[in-house]
Amino acid sequence: MKDRMDPARAQALCATLDLPAPGPDLPPFFHHIYFWEAHPPEALGRDGHPAVGGTIPDMGLPRRMWAGGRLEFPAPLHSAIPAEKTTTIENTAHKHGRSGPLGFVTLRHEIRQNGTLCVREFQDLVYRTDPAPDTPRPVPPPAPDGAEETRPVQFSPTLLFRYSALTFNGHRIHYDRDYARDVEGYDGLVVHGPLLAQMLMLMAAEAGPLTRFSFRASAPLMDHEPATLCRAGPRYWVCGPNGRLCMSAEAG
Template sequence: MSEDFSGWVGKQEQAADRLEPARSNALRAALGHPAPLDAGAVLPPLHHWLYFWNVQPPAALGADGHPAKGGFLPPVPLPRRMWAGGRLEFVRPLHLGEAVSRTSTILSVEAKSGRSGDLIFVTVRHEIAGESGPAVIEEQDLVYRGAAAPGSIKAPSPHTPAITAAAHEVIAPDSVLLFRYSALTMNGHRIHYDRPYAMDEEAYPGLVVHGPLQATLLADLAARQGRTLKTFRFRGMSPAFDGTPLHVCGDYRDDGADVWTQQGETRCMEASATFG
């Protein structure tokens, strides 16, 4: 692509919020963990994504329901966008009820070509601090793609081979769960709740399961042994869709865990964690 987005590298944005327990507890309830956490409890892994809402008026939204490109993020002309992966370092725990701040910086904008055509990757670094100082250092990889041809994205097979992972649970990613996660994260991307848009405009075979939701499930599984996460790295492999069971799987090591989501025979997301 001929567009030059180098001028966006280094751009920063500031945000502040308070980790109100109600929002984290609402996600816990949506995932089947109804016992509420009180103010002062440690924020569960990756629940910081429920905060720092970017609420825009209708005129400032793109056709896909996201905030229009060209604000903080560069005005990439490719129509499809998604969260491809990320890397997190947990410096110290955050606590429910705590006041937090976030500094976001665009680290890079890179154009590439793949089998599916032109791609643009935008990497954003977030530094989140609580009342005791820096708490989470995160890099997010966003990918922009061209339009998909109708029928080019296949639904996963409903048949899942035997899974021998040490930890394994099954989630039903129905439209209600996807809507609730979209609402709790103020994610207006229509591929997660607007079926006609997802299928007719972006050629998906159904509603798309959020990458951050899958990552949250994986981080929770990794920490299930009562260990504190030190680092967490995840990468999207293939889209996951509603209507097909989502298998959340993991194997543990002495110093961490390897975890993944799967629909049918397709791995949707892979991640690795280390313990502090």
């Protein structure tokens, strides 16, 4: 898949995140606003994502979650220079957890400009069943202590909508409150896991160019909930209300 890497898209994401206009080198993780896969409505699943069965195999489970990822940045990725992205299936597995059957898919994405590898990303997806009305919610893990730096953050419905638009992410849990509550069982609009990872990566990049970054989601964060970005050395995390850990990460 090819993209001409329009600088206007990066400028729009910077405006959305209240950041200064970017230079020619794109900030880490900004590649997610490129390489759109535009499918017609009949090719979408009930959740707004492209229906499984193409690149992503059908795991027989309706709910999708981006559980985490690992990234390498061997060279800068530039705006306004055409790039090519290749995606392959790294691994698939079925397991049975406390909440029922689970499907795991790991995708490997590689992005090149002028033949140079700029980004290698391993994307971990989890598929699960719909929650039964009487199913108890899992207890989220507590966030760690000992943060050396903290930053309060808030995610409005407008921010979630604009991030969905820029990443061409049709998942309805991020903008359709009724669907998020009544079908997938959430308390509100869900903040994108990649958006949390993006905020942590931008925080980590302030110390210098990133060569590696990994992250793991552990509990959802709703649009009406305040959160805190935290750092201790190379470790980063998102702390939600009541001290719950929403995401953990490590920079390199």
